[in-house]
Amino acid sequence: MAQKQCEAGNFALAQTLCREILHREPENLLTLNLLGTIAAQEGDNLGAIAWYQQGVKIHPNVPEFHYNLANSLKLEGQQAEAIAHYQQAITLRPNYTKAFYNLGNLYLEGGEIQAAIAQYQQALALDPQDLQIQTNLGNALKESGDLEAAVAQYRQVCDRSPDSAEFHYNLGVALHDAGDLAEAVACYDRAIAIEPHTVIFHWNRALSLLISGDYPRGFVEYEWRWQTETLKPRPFPQPIWDGSPLTGRTILLHSEQGFGDTLQFIRYIPLVAALGGRVILECYPSLFPLLKQLEGVDILVVKDEPLPAFDVHAPLMSLPRILGTTLETIPCEIPYLMVRPPHSSRLGLSEQ
Known part of the structure; x- marks a missing residue:
């Protein structure tokens, strides 16, 4: 009954029912876990941690308690404790794919790239079809500097999900970093065809075009910078110049x-x-x-x-x-800037 109320979003009633059960059965495993879940869904991470810790104390060999506790600890910035409980969940359940994956995410966020790669590879061995694991493995490989492996990983993801703009974009970024600018642009083109108004796709396309020397297309695309969060156009009432002769204007x-x-x-x-x-x-x-x-x-x-x-x-x-x-x-009359010498003669020396 409490589980159904929780699934229906009736958290207050679900908590009341759970507490009634705990009053009769203080060590009820499912009820302790459900109270932690309710607290987590309500954004009460500290409350969730308290319930999961109680569950771990009473039922130390239940991997779900360690996994759920790790998730809440991570959200509270308690990374070392979260790592320990993910590892304990894996010890208790060696095929715990989600624990390997979330542990990999934690390592990646903490800059421990090789450790993250190892966890993602373990997770992928357990679930080779999971696109998010494959994507995050690609992210970690890219962060490690192994661009060839990252590109190969992203290609697999794109082949399996060709309609995902995000996946084509990720592949484009890795190809750009690897110096394959033409193929990077092609990937951004595919991403833009799927999501035409996503600013970051156009921004990265502009950078690849400009670095490759394709200035006509690159500078047109570079106008998307005005759609980013960091740059906003000046609100002048006068129009932007279109390049026509100024003729006295x-x-x-x-x-x-x-x-x-x-x-x-x-x-x-x-x-x-x-x-x-x-x-x-x-x-x-x-x-x-x-x-x-x-x-x-x-x-x-x-x-x-x-x-x-x-x-x-x-x-x-x-x-x-x-x-x-x-x-x-490109205007190349150099120098186009000059510094005039100081008016005084021979600074620091007096005339005889």
């Missing part, structure tokens, strides 16, 4: 990430200026002394200060897309 070019990105992409400013407009460049305060010498900039303003009027705008890192950059047309 004023354009605001603004930084979006760090110093390095700004210093790399300001090389495009002379190309923008050549299209007949007036260029405002917004920059970080620390870069102001350096960038005030930049060719093609009409007005240089510090980030977060009031902006002059402008007609269109563009983030600096969108300029390669807007201007249709290819590997062959």
Whole structure:
């Protein structure tokens, strides 16, 4: 009766019934376990731990108590204790697939990669068809640096579940790390065909395309950065520049990430200026002394200060897309930045 109430979500009634049973049978195995399960489902990990510990104390040779206790200990950050109880569950039941798998997860989270691999391999030997075990084994192999084995593992998963966008994405990441960029892009393409609006798929596809030198497609895909949690577009009412001749209009070019990105992409400013407009460049305060010498900039303003009027705008890192950059047309007039020497002569020396 208590089990049925628990399954129906009537936890309060189930607890009442369980306590009535324990009053008559203080060592009732199923009731102790059910009380722990109810506490865990209600998010009361400490309560679950207390019930499972009581169960382990009374019934030390029941593997489920050790396994359930380990799960709750893990959620409370008590990793060493959780490991000990997973291991005890396995000792009592050598074919306990879930215990091997969860122990592997715990080792992986703790950075013990080889230990995680060993546990996943044990779990997979017991259940060769489990896709999640196969996937996590692939994750651990990738973390260990064995990219060839990771790719092989992910391929098996994709072959068995070709409609999973996540699995194709995982394979793409491993292929990217292994340097097979073309096949990585193909995997991201398959993932995107299944889930067209998943940002991380497009983001990684952009990185693989750009690293491979496919700038036309890569910079188009790189616009998905605005859909990530870390970057948001500036809410200007003026439109983003489309690359057409400026013919007297004023354009605001603004930084979006760090110093390095700004210093790399300001090389495009002379190309923008050549299209007949007036260029405002917004920059970080620390870069102001350096960038005030930049060719093609009409007005240089510090980030977060009031902006002059402008007609269109563009983030600096969108300029390669807007201007249709290819590997062959990267602006390469170097140096495009120069530091003027100090006005004083021979610092530290006095004239005779």
